[in-house]
Amino acid sequence: MRKILLPYLSAGHGHLVLAQAIAHYILLERPDWEIRIMDAARELQDDLMKKTFEDTWRVFLGMPAFLSRFLFFMERLFPRIVLAFNRRSFRTAVPKAAAFLDEYRPDLVMSTHWACTHLFSMARGSRDIPLYYIYGELGATYSLINCGADVYFTLTPRIEKGLSRIGIERTRMQRIPLVVHPHILENGVPKEEFKRRLGIPASNLAVVLSLGGEGIGHSMRFIDAFVRDVRNASLVVLTGRNHELLLRVRKKFRGAKNVVGLGFLDDISSVIAAADVLAGKTGTGYAMMAIKKGLPLIVTHIGAPNERENMRFVVESGYGWYCPTPRRFVRRVKLMARDRASSRDVMDRLEAVDPQNGARTIAAAIVERLG
Numbered sequence: 001m002r003k004i005l006l007p008y009l010s011a012g013h014g015h016l017v018l019a020q021a022i023a024h025y026i027l028l029e030r031p032d033w034e035i036r037i038m039d040a041a042r043e044l045q046d047d048l049m050k051k052t053f054e055d056t057w058r059v060f061l062g063m064p065a066f067l068s069r070f071l072f073f074m075e076r077l078f079p080r081i082v083l084a085f086n087r088r089s090f091r092t093a094v095p096k097a098a099a100f101l102d103e104y105r106p107d108l109v110m111s112t113h114w115a116c117t118h119l120f121s122m123a124r125g126s127r128d129i130p131l132y133y134i135y136g137e138l139g140a141t142y143s144l145i146n147c148g149a150d151v152y153f154t155l156t157p158r159i160e161k162g163l164s165r166i167g168i169e170r171t172r173m174q175r176i177p178l179v180v181h182p183h184i185l186e187n188g189v190p191k192e193e194f195k196r197r198l199g200i201p202a203s204n205l206a207v208v209l210s211l212g213g214e215g216i217g218h219s220m221r222f223i224d225a226f227v228r229d230v231r232n233a234s235l236v237v238l239t240g241r242n243h244e245l246l247l248r249v250r251k252k253f254r255g256a257k258n259v260v261g262l263g264f265l266d267d268i269s270s271v272i273a274a275a276d277v278l279a280g281k282t283g284t285g286y287a288m289m290a291i292k293k294g295l296p297l298i299v300t301h302i303g304a305p306n307e308r309e310n311m312r313f314v315v316e317s318g319y320g321w322y323c324p325t326p327r328r329f330v331r332r333v334k335l336m337a338r339d340r341a342s343s344r345d346v347m348d349r350l351e352a353v354d355p356q357n358g359a360r361t362i363a364a365a366i367v368e369r370l371g
Contacts, residue, residue: 002108007019007038007120010039014285015112018359019037022134025182046093108130121147132365138313141166154176155178179362184269187273194271205233206233209235220248223237230258246262287313296346300324
C-alpha cells in the first residue's frame with residue numbers, strides 16, 4: 001500500500017478543494033492507497049506558520065487595494081528579501097515537518113500551497129520522497145513559487161513562462177487541464193429543482209455572487225443596485241466566513257424576494273447547480289469552477305493583486321466580463337436577464353473548453369510515478 005500526503009493551508013478554501021479533487025481521482029485508480037489530506041499549520045501545531053501564511057493573508061485581503069498592490073510590488077522589487085523573510089517563518093515548522101515525515105513515511109507529497117511545498121522541500125532533506133506541487137494561478141507568478149518541487153503542475157502557458165523567468169526548468173513542468181472537484185460537475189437533478197430549493201423562480205436568471213472564503217469586498221453597493229434596478233433575476237450572495245456581512249445582508253434585504261444570503265458552505269455544489277451566471281471575486285478555484293461548469297463569470301472584485309491576472313485570463317479568453325462597479329454589474333445582469341442569447345458568444349467558448357479534469361491528470365502522474 002502506498003501513502004500519499006496532500007498538505008494545504010487554510011488561506012482561502014481553494015487549496016483544500018484542490019487536494020480533495022486530487023485525492024478523489026487517486027482513490028479511483030488505487031482504492032487501496034492511503035491518502036492523507038493535511039492542514040499543515042494546524043496538524044503540525046505551528047503558530048508561527050499559521051500567523052504568517054493564514055492569519056496575515058486574511059489581514060492582507062482586508063487591506064485597501066493600493067496597499068496590497070504596493071506589497072506585491074515589493075515582492076517583485078526585492079524577491080530575495082521577501083524569500084528570506086518567508087523562510088524565517090518556517091524555522092519552527094521545519095523540524096516538526098521532518099519528524100512528521102519520519103513517523104508517517106509517505107511515498108509522495110502532493111502539495112496544493114506554495115508554502116507547504118517550501119516546508120516539505122526543506123523538511124525532507126536527503127529523504128527520497130518525491131514532491132509535487134500544483135501552482136493554482138491562471139496568470140501571475142512570483143519568486144516565492146520557486147519552492148523546491150520536483151514537478152510543477154501548471155494551468156496556462158502564462159504560468160509556464162513566468163516560472164521559467166524565475167529559474168524553474170521546463171522539464172519540471174507539466175501542463176494540465178483546469179481543475180474542479182467532480183462533485184461540482186454532477187448534474188443528476190434539473191436546475192429548476194435547485195432553484196426551487198433556494199426560493200428562486202424557475203424563469204429567473206440566477207446570479208451567484210461569491211466574495212471568497214473570507215467574504216471580502218464592498219458588496220453592499222452591488223446588492224443595493226441589483227435590488228433597485230434588476231428584474232426577472234435573483235441574487236444568491238455567498239459571504240464566506242464573514243458572518244457580520246451575512247447578518248447585514250439578511251437584515252437589510254429581509255423583504256427583498258430576489259436576494260438570498262448564505263454564509264460559509266463546505267459544499268456549494270447545490271448553489272452552483274442553480275446558477276445561470278457566477279459573479280464576484282476571481283479566486284482561481286472559483287474561476288476554474290465557472291469555466292468547467294460552463295457558466296459565464298462576471299468579475300466584480302479583485303481580492304489580492306494576483307487575482308487581477310486571473311481576471312485578465314477570464315476576460316481575454318472570452319469566458320466572462322470585468323464589471324468592477326455596481327452600474328456595470330447591473331447593466332450586464334439586466335442584459336442577460338432580458339436576453340439570454342446576449343451571452344451566446346461566451347457560452348460557445350465555454351463549451352469548447354477541454355472537458356478533461358486536471359485533478360485526474362495529476363492523479364495519473366502520481367500513479368505512474370509510484371506504480
